[in-house]
Amino acid sequence: MRRPGWRDHATDLLDPVIGALPEPVFVIDATTHIIAANRAARTFIPAMRTGDPLSRCLRAPDLLDVTARVLEGAPAEKTAWTEKAGVERRYEAHVAPLRIDGYEAAALISLQDLTEAHRVERMRVDFVANASHELRTPLASLLGFVETLQGPAKNDDAAREKFLRIMREQTQRMARLVDDLLSLSRIEQHMHVSPATPVDLSLLVAHIVDTLAPMTEGEDAPLAIDLDPNVIAPGDRDELARIIENLIENALKYGRCLDENRPIEISLKRQGKFAVFEVRDHGPGIAAEHLPRLTERFYRVDAGKSRAKGGTGLGLAIVKHIVLRHRGRLAIDSRPGQGARFRVLLPTSD
Numbered sequence: 001m002r003r004p005g006w007r008d009h010a011t012d013l014l015d016p017v018i019g020a021l022p023e024p025v026f027v028i029d030a031t032t033h034i035i036a037a038n039r040a041a042r043t044f045i046p047a048m049r050t051g052d053p054l055s056r057c058l059r060a061p062d063l064l065d066v067t068a069r070v071l072e073g074a075p076a077e078k079t080a081w082t083e084k085a086g087v088e089r090r091y092e093a094h095v096a097p098l099r100i101d102g103y104e105a106a107a108l109i110s111l112q113d114l115t116e117a118h119r120v121e122r123m124r125v126d127f128v129a130n131a132s133h134e135l136r137t138p139l140a141s142l143l144g145f146v147e148t149l150q151g152p153a154k155n156d157d158a159a160r161e162k163f164l165r166i167m168r169e170q171t172q173r174m175a176r177l178v179d180d181l182l183s184l185s186r187i188e189q190h191m192h193v194s195p196a197t198p199v200d201l202s203l204l205v206a207h208i209v210d211t212l213a214p215m216t217e218g219e220d221a222p223l224a225i226d227l228d229p230n231v232i233a234p235g236d237r238d239e240l241a242r243i244i245e246n247l248i249e250n251a252l253k254y255g256r257c258l259d260e261n262r263p264i265e266i267s268l269k270r271q272g273k274f275a276v277f278e279v280r281d282h283g284p285g286i287a288a289e290h291l292p293r294l295t296e297r298f299y300r301v302d303a304g305k306s307r308a309k310g311g312t313g314l315g316l317a318i319v320k321h322i323v324l325r326h327r328g329r330l331a332i333d334s335r336p337g338q339g340a341r342f343r344v345l346l347p348t349s350d
């Protein structure tokens, strides 16, 4: 219990100290009523008022238990909890005993929002698990073939030829995966420096369309191309080539219109201060729940189909990173049965 008359004096001293701290900090008395709170705490819990009981401000049973222990004389303790209302958020509180003249007991609670750190950590764990899984499958199959070639198929020329061909494909797949991982990490490393060399996007798109011609061999007009001439944007030519390549390749791999044979539309337009590159297909499209996750590393709508086509699931993650590095924007629109449209906006030099 506090002695009357002391409260104002104590909070006078506390306020400037906790006010100088950047994280949400507040002080409670022996009955867990709030004596003082800094601005960050009031922003964090807008309903918090001096004199409120802690349980009214924060719904975290573990925090209340820890607070009770500390107020009874236990040393400082930490506790973490997850709030699941809407977007999941993770918090940590540090509760330390505090001696204030005039108060039987008090505790200082400082809060930390760990949501972002938690998300990054989970991404790192998932990433290592995914990358290892992607490498383990072709490695296991390589090992299997080597053993067969050393044993049962030792003198079987036909089987050897067949196995060696598959082994070559698996090895190329692993090499592509490692290359993609390396380019992702290189792009991430240089994320804060926007590349500035002028690149003629019109020529670049035309060149990539030519190099992808073998994928459409023997088909009538699978691509409809509409390019404005002289669309120039500052950038890194190789990185911009990867965006164009990846989006056209995806449309060819996943966006074929099987019944009507409608072409994939590729366009490059200048719109104000932006170069707009668009790939529109009339294939099966993508369901809404997948759209926000398409640019995550290793995310594939149908992993089996993607693997069968030699995909690593890193293509769109690389596209997104390159677009961000160029201070551009990537927009994906699609509805099942209505094809997909991938649009990249890149700032032009003028």
Ligand SMILES: Nc1ncnc2c1ncn2[C@@H]1O[C@H](COP(=O)(O)OP(=O)(O)OP(=O)(O)O)[C@@H](O)[C@H]1O
Binding pocket: 180, 246, 250, 251, 254, 255, 281, 283, 284, 285, 286, 294, 299, 300, 301, 302, 306, 307, 310, 311, 312, 313, 314, 315, 316, 317, 340
């Ligand atoms: N035009 C499209 N139509 C339908 N689904 C698509 C389209 N483009 C991409 N997808 C889906 O998005 C997933 C992720 O694409 P992404 O380019 O990142 O990986 P990938 O093509 O599988 O592999 P990689 O690009 O490494 O070869 C694909 O596996 C596919 O399921």
Ligand SMILES: [Mg+2]
Binding pocket: 246, 249, 250, 311, 315, 316
């Ligand atoms: Mg791809």
